[in-house]
Amino acid sequence: MLGGGISLDRSRWITKRPDFFPPVRVLSKLFRRLVIEKLVAAHAAGQLAFYGAHAALVDATAFAAYLAPLKSTRWFVYAKRPFAGPKAVLAYLSRYTHRVAISNRRLIAADAKAVTFKVKDYRIEGPGRYKTMTLDPHEFIRRFLIHVLPTGFHRIRHYGLLASGVKADNLALARKLLDVAPPAPEPEPAASDPATPATPCPCCGSAMRIIEVFKAGELPRHRPTARSPAMRIDTS
Numbered sequence: 001m002l003g004g005g006i007s008l009d010r011s012r013w014i015t016k017r018p019d020f021f022p023p024v025r026v027l028s029k030l031f032r033r034l035v036i037e038k039l040v041a042a043h044a045a046g047q048l049a050f051y052g053a054h055a056a057l058v059d060a061t062a063f064a065a066y067l068a069p070l071k072s073t074r075w076f077v078y079a080k081r082p083f084a085g086p087k088a089v090l091a092y093l094s095r096y097t098h099r100v101a102i103s104n105r106r107l108i109a110a111d112a113k114a115v116t117f118k119v120k121d122y123r124i125e126g127p128g129r130y131k132t133m134t135l136d137p138h139e140f141i142r143r144f145l146i147h148v149l150p151t152g153f154h155r156i157r158h159y160g161l162l163a164s165g166v167k168a169d170n171l172a173l174a175r176k177l178l179d180v181a182p183p184a185p186e187p188e189p190a191a192s193d194p195a196t197p198a199t200p201c202p203c204c205g206s207a208m209r210i211i212e213v214f215k216a217g218e219l220p221r222h223r224p225t226a227r228s229p230a231m232r233i234d235t236s
Contacts, residue, residue, distance in 0.1 A: 114137065118132055
């Protein structure tokens with residue numbers, strides 16, 4: 001989170017208050033507006049169904065009157081500082097923003113007829129929650145593609161000072177207002193011929209990476225899969 005922001009007239013830097021975390025009042029109004037707008041849009045598209053005492057809400061006027069009190073109701077946003085600090089928050093978010101639908105280590109077998117992989121049944125406590133599932137390849141691909149974002153969507157989108165369209169200008173102005181020098185440019189690597197990897201893959205020639213180290217005679221925790229990247233297992 002930024003330690004402040006540029007004033008509306010762009011003439012000074014406004015430092016945040018010592019006890020400021022996120023603007024919970026602004027967030028509560030934002031969430032309230034977005035939820036109400038989504039409800040109105042879903043009603044207009046005929047995606048809502050009403051039964052019993054709420055059957056009359058199928059009428060647009062009645063539905064709008066039903067939502068009217070919500071516009072003046074104060075919504076509450078619960079927010080607090082992370083116990084383990086900002087690094088723990090970033091580590092937690094990165095597991096969702098920088099991962100694919102399923103990791104290679106969960107894949108057990110795959111062929112033209114079926115795909116078998118590990119799953120976790122959260123309804124069961126204890127070791128029994130870890131199971132395997134086998135799906136037809138078309139069904140596996142369908143479920144995988146559910147996690148692929150549509151064209152034009154991004155996993156991470158920056159707003160405010162770091163929005164792509166104004167980021168360069170805002171950072172330059174912020175450094176000027178704070179009297180901070182811009183970071184020194186990183187030196188360009190010297191041009192040289194690509195070196196041969198120290199531990200090349202015997203199949204493709206690419207550099208291998210160590211994913212696990214275990215003693216001779218021990219069974220490794222990782223098992224290679226058909227689509228695993230080049231890897232090296234050190235038995236020293």
